[in-house]
Amino acid sequence: MSNTVDRPQSEKERRKRRLQLQYIAVLVIGFAFSVATGFIVGSTDGEGANAVPAWMLTLREVAISPWLWLAVMLALMGWAVVWTLAYWRQLDELARAAHERAWFWGGSAGKAVGLSAVLIASATPPLRDLTFPGVTPMELVALGAFGVTMLMLIGYGVAWAIIWWRAR
Amino acid sequence: MRNRLRVLRAERDWSQADLAEHLGVSRQTVNAIEVGKYDPSLPLAFKVARLFGTTIETIFFDDDSAHQEAAE
Numbered sequence A: 001m002s003n004t005v006d007r008p009q010s011e012k013e014r015r016k017r018r019l020q021l022q023y024i025a026v027l028v029i030g031f032a033f034s035v036a037t038g039f040i041v042g043s044t045d046g047e048g049a050n051a052v053p054a055w056m057l058t059l060r061e062v063a064i065s066p067w068l069w070l071a072v073m074l075a076l077m078g079w080a081v082v083w084t085l086a087y088w089r090q091l092d093e094l095a096r097a098a099h100e101r102a103w104f105w106g107g108s109a110g111k112a113v114g115l116s117a118v119l120i121a122s123a124t125p126p127l128r129d130l131t132f133p134g135v136t137p138m139e140l141v142a143l144g145a146f147g148v149t150m151l152m153l154i155g156y157g158v159a160w161a162i163i164w165w166r167a168r
Numbered sequence B: 001m002r003n004r005l006r007v008l009r010a011e012r013d014w015s016q017a018d019l020a021e022h023l024g025v026s027r028q029t030v031n032a033i034e035v036g037k038y039d040p041s042l043p044l045a046f047k048v049a050r051l052f053g054t055t056i057e058t059i060f061f062d063d064d065s066a067h068q069e070a071a072e
Helices: A011-043 A046-050 A054-063 A066-089 A093-123 A137-167 B005-011 B016-023 B027-034 B042-051 B063-071
Strands: none
Touching (some): A011 A054, A011 A066, A093 A137, B005 B016, B005 B027
């Protein structure tokens, strides 16, 4: 007689499914929000402002407000912290180890590539002497930080995929 | 580290998914432990030992202990 376990969907699996759906929902809402903002700003820019109804111009004022973006970013970061804690709690130890190793090796490799690129670019002509009219130094700093962070995330994603593939 | 997890599981006619369900981990974790790609934490090793009604060292062993046993 087989001792095979009868396996209905456990609470753990349901929780994991809920978290995945929540993640996808936030991605979709975030994408839709970005596209809508881009559409409003794009269609009301320059001469476009004369061809749109007044409520679109009001929306534009809201869409380009830094306070709106600060509020959105804070809300997203708050949600990300809560979501990550819930996600982390339902992972088993192999999955946690995979994330930790991926962050250490992949994230570190991404950071090494990004920082090397920044250092080389800042010390080597002609890259060193490039100027970007209309872009403030602070915007360049933010762009550099964003670029390095993206490289870290890419490294982390690649390392995680390799680790998870090998442990399947 | 090597282990007898696959043998113990086969004796009970359990799949990896069945064992994973008993231990509260994913099937991938059971597979990674079985093939020696991942060494379980002590709490999980104790859980495995309790599940099979035996001790940790009769399930998990390193090459040194295997050689030692062969020599004895």
